[in-house]
Amino acid sequence: MLGEYRIEGRGAAEIAADVERAVGTGKLTPGQPLPPMRELAARLGVNPNTVAAAYRTLRERGVIETAGRRGSRVRPKPVTTGRDQLRVEVPPGARDLSTGNPDPALLPRLAPALAAAAEEGDRRPVLYGNDPVAPDLVRVARAELDADGVPEGSLTVTSGSLDAIERVLAAHLRPGDAVAVEDPGWGSVLDLMPALGLRAVPVAVDDDGPSPEGLARALAAGARALIVTVRAQNPTGAAVTASRARALRAVLREHPNALLIEDDHGHGIVDLPPHPLAGATRHWAFLRSAAKTYGPDLRLAVLAGDPVTVDRVRGRLRLGPGWVSLLLQRAVAHLWAGGAVDRAAVAESYRSRRQPLIDALAVRGVRAQGRSGMNLWIPVPDETTAVARLLQSGWGVAPGARFRLTSPPAIRVTVSPLAPADIEPVAEAIATAVRPSPSRVYG
Numbered sequence: 001m002l003g004e005y006r007i008e009g010r011g012a013a014e015i016a017a018d019v020e021r022a023v024g025t026g027k028l029t030p031g032q033p034l035p036p037m038r039e040l041a042a043r044l045g046v047n048p049n050t051v052a053a054a055y056r057t058l059r060e061r062g063v064i065e066t067a068g069r070r071g072s073r074v075r076p077k078p079v080t081t082g083r084d085q086l087r088v089e090v091p092p093g094a095r096d097l098s099t100g101n102p103d104p105a106l107l108p109r110l111a112p113a114l115a116a117a118a119e120e121g122d123r124r125p126v127l128y129g130n131d132p133v134a135p136d137l138v139r140v141a142r143a144e145l146d147a148d149g150v151p152e153g154s155l156t157v158t159s160g161s162l163d164a165i166e167r168v169l170a171a172h173l174r175p176g177d178a179v180a181v182e183d184p185g186w187g188s189v190l191d192l193m194p195a196l197g198l199r200a201v202p203v204a205v206d207d208d209g210p211s212p213e214g215l216a217r218a219l220a221a222g223a224r225a226l227i228v229t230v231r232a233q234n235p236t237g238a239a240v241t242a243s244r245a246r247a248l249r250a251v252l253r254e255h256p257n258a259l260l261i262e263d264d265h266g267h268g269i270v271d272l273p274p275h276p277l278a279g280a281t282r283h284w285a286f287l288r289s290a291a292k293t294y295g296p297d298l299r300l301a302v303l304a305g306d307p308v309t310v311d312r313v314r315g316r317l318r319l320g321p322g323w324v325s326l327l328l329q330r331a332v333a334h335l336w337a338g339g340a341v342d343r344a345a346v347a348e349s350y351r352s353r354r355q356p357l358i359d360a361l362a363v364r365g366v367r368a369q370g371r372s373g374m375n376l377w378i379p380v381p382d383e384t385t386a387v388a389r390l391l392q393s394g395w396g397v398a399p400g401a402r403f404r405l406t407s408p409p410a411i412r413v414t415v416s417p418l419a420p421a422d423i424e425p426v427a428e429a430i431a432t433a434v435r436p437s438p439s440r441v442y443g
Helices: 012-025 037-044 047-061 112-123 135-147 162-174 187-195 211-218 242-253 309-320 326-337 343-361 385-393 420-434
Strands: 063-064 071-075 152-157 178-183 199-206 223-231 258-265 283-289 301-305 375-379 412-416
Touching: 012 047, 037 047, 047 063, 047 071, 047 223, 063 211, 112 326, 135 301, 135 326, 152 162, 162 187, 162 223, 162 258, 162 283, 162 301, 162 309, 162 412, 178 187, 178 211, 187 199, 199 211, 211 223, 211 242, 301 309, 309 420, 343 375, 343 420, 385 412, 412 420
Parallel strands: 178 199, 178 223, 223 258, 258 283
Antiparallel strands: 063 071, 152 301, 283 301, 375 412
16 A cells, blocks of 8 residues: 555654654655554554554644545645745746745845844843843834734734744644634645644635635634734735724624734735734734844744733743844844834835736736735636746746645735836736637647
């Protein structure tokens, strides 16, 4: 059944580790069936309960899936093969519009802020037992959260948005729980679900955010949490409007025990106001990352939430890294409070590339989504063909498979590298790439 590969191990942990190693190295491939538990137990000379425990661990790790009488098999996309492996190799000479990176020209200089933070560190060295959150960062973050309507609550700091999302999920959920996620949505979040042993339940997204009807279905079906992007949604550019927020809050109030996580990674690069959902449920987290505004290497996000959630996250941090570097926290506070980024100018810079490209595509009969942020989401008949044709034309784009669960095929285009002169050529290339191939008649 497994070809040349023979699963080994005596204990459940050893068997699970052996299977996971085999998946990671390609010796066991996605979709490949595993032996029935009793059969494998007999071959290894162990109790069937030992194999059952190993398979349970592998399911919780997102490595395998079980389909009743059809048995267990390697997941089509196991956690050991993340969506980032779907990257496009952009050849020399081609323009790369696939990365999702901010425009480096719009990022502030970090040296002055880091120097100021280092000088403060020299005056007041950080030692074990110090407050893990910089007071200056708390002040500036809390003031803006208050202004944006985020409820009062505790604050802590994590190493970026994904770290915050993982810690909040782990603080409340257990393997096997279902989580409502945006579809299409951030590929790293979609990969995180099986890594934590959680089950992703897709909720459709339009320009105004997640579908209230889709969320209601997901929660009614047992989803215990919702992850939503406030604005500059990756990959569609969606931004939650005031009316959509009201509708989503109404759904959430019917499920007060659901965990709500809001990711406002677009803070600082989008001029659309946020419309938080926080407070509609008992447990919530609202987070803001420094990555898109000040630079991806500043691995820092501010997390506000209800007292129980923040206390659990802080407690787990104490048992791991302890805290996020106060040097980085002070530097971000310096950038944030000092207005190192002209937010309106940054938002306009991205809009001035995004909207003209949307308009140029519309003229050519191609629909694109991109209400905010730095990405466009363009439905296509066939992703592989569209990506390949664009590479031939000198443009690299991201295949939608990196961001989709059940939503239709598409490509993601990052506008950050574009100049005004690029708009018409890239629009023409995209329009040509998504057109059906001309039919051939053989006489």
